[in-house]
Amino acid sequence: MKLLVLALFLAGIANAKFVNQVTIISHSYKVDRGGDWEASNVAATLRDTEKTNGIVSFSGDIEGVEYQFKRDTETDKNIVQKLFYIADVNDNLSVQFGKFSENWQLGYAFNPLGLTDPYHPANNDDDLNEKLGINAVVVRYSMEDVHLDFYTSNDNKERNNVRGHGYKSQAVHLNYLLSDETDIIMVAHNKEEVKLGVGAGFRSIVNDNSKVYGSFFTRKGTTIPSVPAPIPMTAPPPLTDRTKDGKQYTHAMLGWHWTSDNNFSIIAETSQDDRGLSDSEYQNMNIAYLTLVRPVGIRQQYNFLRVSKVMGEHEFSLARRMSSDDSALNTFKWRYDINDNLQLNASYSKTTGGADGEYKAYFPDQSNTQLILYYNLDF
């Protein structure tokens, strides 16, 4: 009822043309949980087994100031997703400042160059975990075949070294059109506590149906800690700081995307991330180190496969994210565009593999069934 009243209120505001879009999301999920995760001391750290919550989002622009606000009934929080302005200095130069998400992603599942969006979701099929904006300023310069961005940010969050919150950073991002089919990306990124890192990527259209892409980023030191040699479980669990260890950490990704003329699509990606735990370090993991569980995974090597088919108003997809220990997260999703304003998403995710496998042992919330109803009002 509250959501309905709020939506009606927002619709009234929309008539003043400050609002371009209102989205109401109703989200239900049921987690498939069993075994050790039912123990009360563990269950208390995880989210509810079943829940229905609502999100209301409205977005628009007021005299060029773009915004998106959200209200989430699960967290009972108002969220400023984005609030920024772009000033055009001249035809080639502009300055963007405020709170926004700067997306340097090339692929679908893995993102070595995703340095500017530390809140990236684990899974691009996860519609609810939209990238949250952070406070930043970007100066953008465009030439014929080159785009150059100078970026600086300070998210003003409490520091979380695993998720990447709470760091000031500066970066330069260059996008160069090598040919009609291929563009090259080069990045330099400076972050508090660690050394300057550099990276590069490419994106190439092979033919009318397929493209290949890849990227890597490398830096001395990482803000993501590791685990020490085996010790009895203690609280709080000690972690190994790797910011100044002088070691080179590289994250690389390679992908291929093929789409048929009748909207059948395949995405295949592989990733290697030195910041993840090696096999011996993974053996030392125990439940006390849950704080090390990052959105994309805790190990070093992953493969990803997604197949999808669009048939009229329906899209069906099957995605599989595989860890090097043969455990996997499998997600089947159905999207139905009921009408111009209403969309239904239903998904079933299941983790597979051995009991000690990463996706079984450390990602219990990922085995779930979800139903999401989107209602969009556009003005």
Add this chain to the structure above:
Amino acid sequence: MKILRILTLLLLSFSVIARMSADELLQVADKFRSPYQYAQLDIRIDDFKNGTIKKSRNYKVYHQDGQSLVDVLDGADKGNRVLLSNKGMYVAPKRSSRAVRITPIQRLLGQASYGDLAGLKFSKNYTPSIIEEKDDVTVLELIAKKSSATYHKIILSITNDNQRPVDAKAYLVSGKLYKQMQYDVEGELLKTITYKGKNKNKKTIMTFISVKDKKIPKRLLTSRGMRNAIR
């Protein structure tokens, strides 16, 4: 003497027209799509089957410097943006911050491709040559300058009197005829383009509702800037 002078002038003007190069003919033909260097066009696409409209969609197209930004105005894709830039073609769904690169030949609605909507000016992407001159029309062969053009080859017929486009046939790299287009001009501007494929029962009509002079910031014509507010 006066008659001789008039005849001489007429002969000279005909010879000037006859000397128009293929490039010049194509540029004049392109002006029927938009007379402005920076243009905002309101376009509707109707998809027909057996003479009945099955689906209609409205679009706003911002065209400048040979690039286009398309705003989808209704339907399930309302709020999506499509960009045809010098770096390629992109689609940015409304709920995503990520633009996905596509090829212009991908189907937009019915027999119309993304490239048909966004690629307004042939002269930008095709090299013309005159292959036939008839009494009332000149036939041009347009060959794609870049692989990013929507079609590999287009055979375009234009009238001799004012270079108004009449019809066209679009071919793939394989040489296969992909679709046929028919142009309907009202005054100095295109009113409709009718697209037909192999299936004779289906056709798609693109209607140009209005066109006006409007310039948008260059940053909007990039894959990262295409989702920002248009002002």
